[in-house]
Amino acid sequence: ASxxxxxxxxxxxxxxxxxRHSNLRPIVFHIPKNESPLGRRLREFRQETQVWNQxxxxxxxxxxxxxxxxxxxxRLKAKGLERKDETGQKITLSAEEMADFYKDFLSxxxxxxxxxxxxxxxxxxxxxxxMGQVAFERAxxxxxxxxxxxxx
Amino acid sequence: MSAARRCGPxxxxxxxxxxxxxxxxxxxxxxxxxxxxGVANKKWITFQHLNFLKRMYVTQYNKDLSQQAKPKTDPVAxxxxxxxxxxxxxxxxxxxxxVSPLHPSLSETSNRNEFKAVNSAAVVEDxxxxxxxxxxxxxxxxxxxxxxxxxxxxxxxxxxxxxxxLVVSTASAGFAIAPVPFDLTCFLLTSIGTGLASCAANxxxxxxxxxxxxxxxxxxxxxxxxxxxxPLLAVSFAASCAVPGIALLTLGVNPLTGALGAFNIFLxxxxxxxxxxxxxxxxxxxxxxxxxPPIMGWTAATGSLxxxxxxxxxxxxxxxxxxxxxxxxxxxxxYSRGGYCMMSVTHPAMCRRVALRHCLALIGLxxxxxxxxxxxxxxxxxxxxxxxxxSYLGFRFYRDADRSSSRKLFFCSLWHLPMLLLLMLTCKKxxxxxxxxxxxxx
Numbered sequence: 001a002s003x004x005x006x007x008x009x010x011x012x013x014x015x016x017x018x019x020r021h022s023n024l025r026p027i028v029f030h031i032p033k034n035e036s037p038l039g040r041r042l043r044e045f046r047q048e049t050q051v052w053n054q055x056x057x058x059x060x061x062x063x064x065x066x067x068x069x070x071x072x073x074x075r076l077k078a079k080g081l082e083r084k085d086e087t088g089q090k091i092t093l094s095a096e097e098m099a100d101f102y103k104d105f106l107s108x109x110x111x112x113x114x115x116x117x118x119x120x121x122x123x124x125x126x127x128x129x130x131m132g133q134v135a136f137e138r139a140x141x142x143x144x145x146x147x148x149x150x151x152x
Numbered sequence: 153m154s155a156a157r158r159c160g161p162x163x164x165x166x167x168x169x170x171x172x173x174x175x176x177x178x179x180x181x182x183x184x185x186x187x188x189x190g191v192a193n194k195k196w197i198t199f200q201h202l203n204f205l206k207r208m209y210v211t212q213y214n215k216d217l218s219q220q221a222k223p224k225t226d227p228v229a230x231x232x233x234x235x236x237x238x239x240x241x242x243x244x245x246x247x248x249x250x251v252s253p254l255h256p257s258l259s260e261t262s263n264r265n266e267f268k269a270v271n272s273a274a275v276v277e278d279x280x281x282x283x284x285x286x287x288x289x290x291x292x293x294x295x296x297x298x299x300x301x302x303x304x305x306x307x308x309x310x311x312x313x314x315x316x317x318l319v320v321s322t323a324s325a326g327f328a329i330a331p332v333p334f335d336l337t338c339f340l341l342t343s344i345g346t347g348l349a350s351c352a353a354n355x356x357x358x359x360x361x362x363x364x365x366x367x368x369x370x371x372x373x374x375x376x377x378x379x380x381x382x383p384l385l386a387v388s389f390a391a392s393c394a395v396p397g398i399a400l401l402t403l404g405v406n407p408l409t410g411a412l413g414a415f416n417i418f419l420x421x422x423x424x425x426x427x428x429x430x431x432x433x434x435x436x437x438x439x440x441x442x443x444x445p446p447i448m449g450w451t452a453a454t455g456s457l458x459x460x461x462x463x464x465x466x467x468x469x470x471x472x473x474x475x476x477x478x479x480x481x482x483x484x485x486x487y488s489r490g491g492y493c494m495m496s497v498t499h500p501a502m503c504r505r506v507a508l509r510h511c512l513a514l515i516g517l518x519x520x521x522x523x524x525x526x527x528x529x530x531x532x533x534x535x536x537x538x539x540x541x542x543s544y545l546g547f548r549f550y551r552d553a554d555r556s557s558s559r560k561l562f563f564c565s566l567w568h569l570p571m572l573l574l575l576m577l578t579c580k581k582x583x584x585x586x587x588x589x590x591x592x593x594x
Contacts, residue, residue, distance in 0.1 A: 004293050006293070010295055017293070024366050060489070107498070121360070
């Protein structure tokens with residue numbers, strides 16, 4: 001969780017740098033004073049999706065890094081080499097040697113991705129649809145106020 | 153390394169110009185370069201990737217030249233239009249002195265002073281203590297407020313404008329090669345309609361792929377990933393391109409072309425994009441997506457789907473494989489981590505076999521061209537050298553299966569296609585010839 005606090009006068013959302021683990025950019029959502037129930041539903045759903053996304057990708061990337069490290073270690077060990085060379089630099093394997101790991105990791109996580117994709121598409125559509133509804137609602141309200149002003 | 157060579161003035165300028173390429177809306181775009189680098193109508197923007205692979209990572213932040221120490225498989229899209237300070241990249245960024253100004257716009261004193269000021273400011277920032285690091289992180293937070301001056305640039309990146317331009321080029325090639333008198337109005341309507349359709353498809357693709365794009369180096373600077381535009385606006389933009397685009401093709405050109413355009417948008421956004429994460433068959437679907445624009449150009453000119461149109465589509469279809477398979481060879485790590493099902497990861501031998509197979513298919517298809525009355529017999533003869541060359545590189549890739557052979561094949565594919573289309577155009581069977589022949593036969 002970031003310690004960032006948007007300035008008080010701002011009435012927009014704020015987006016931050018990519019997260020270290022998930023590579024996703026966190027958003028701090030602005031809560032308008034006259035937030036409608038629909039607006040609130042959108043904001044909360046976006047917040048929930050953000051947390052869900054963050055969890056998935058952070059765990060995915062961490063497990064990838066861990067798996068890669070273990071693979072490299074085991075391969076180097078089989079070759080009779082240490083993890084680091086004389087200068088203290090970590091020895092890396094070539095892309096061809098890593099290919100087995102990449103294939104293995106992809107197939108291991110395939111089902112997880114299928115479930116994630118389905119959920120992501122659903123959420124993405126829902127968020128966008130809600131955004132459309134909120135935008136429409138705001139425009140409608142503004143039109144309504146204008147009418148009453150003119151009326152007075 | 154080869155830094156000295158790369159930072160030589162002319163090279164650096166070339167680098168800068170090429171770097172400008174993805175942002176044609178704002179920066180100048182040398183058309184010559186575009187033609188040289190040719191027609192890569194892969195809708196999964198491999199062309200941009202190529203540029204970055206070729207050059208040293210000299211990026212430009214606020215007129216400042218920095219060198220990113222990064223392995224070559226991880227190209228970064230230039231954060232070109234950013235006026236504010238950019239988000240933290242994972243790589244180490246070292247400041248390098250700007251190249252001595254040869255370019256007229258760089259030679260002005262005020263610019264030079266700006267260079268120095270920004271340079272020193274950046275250096276001071278780099279030397280900041282832990283407290284500074286925290287405030288630096290805070291500076292990276294951006295307000296999600298749409299800036300209207302940035303909007304053209306943002307929409308250009310959203311619609312992958314460069315790729316769109318290349319797609320339009322292949323459609324234009326199809327139009328020009330079709331055996332009918334050239335109609336300028338029709339040509340322009342086709343180009344605009346195809347361009348709009350491509351913009352729409354690319355925008356929807358980015359809309360679907362935000363979390364995946366965030367996790368791949370090649371795509372992590374896209375507008376939706378950075379929050380420069382809301383998903384609602386992206387979808388509205390896509391709709392406002394698709395509707396006029398397809399309407400223009402259907403009503404202004406002919407319904408067949410319009411139908412092909414609509415079908416291609418559907419194929420790319422609803423088939424190819426989700427399929428990328430489900431099955432390796434996505435590559436074949438993507439090849440069809442790439443083959444359709446020249447077919448659209450042909451049907452726009454002639455009004456019918458003849459054998460010639462299918463031949464042209466076939467050539468583009470076959471071309472996709474050496475092009476994409478070679479590129480994907482270097483992206484295996486990102487694909488694996490991001491969950492993309494690509495041949496290069498799951499079936500590496502098949503990946504190389506398919507690439508070679510289609511290189512050879514290009515020779516066969518080029519031979520079909522005079523048989524189908526699209527070109528004269530000169531075409532298979534003069535295209536044989538380049539077809540043999542790409543087949544040779546395909547064979548090397550098949551045999552060696554390493555980075556260097558995959559890169560060679562990929563770069564070859566970039567000039568091979570425009571060359572092939574150009575040769576096709578020059579060897580086009582003239583209409584007079586055809587009329588004479590039909591008179592002789594009757």
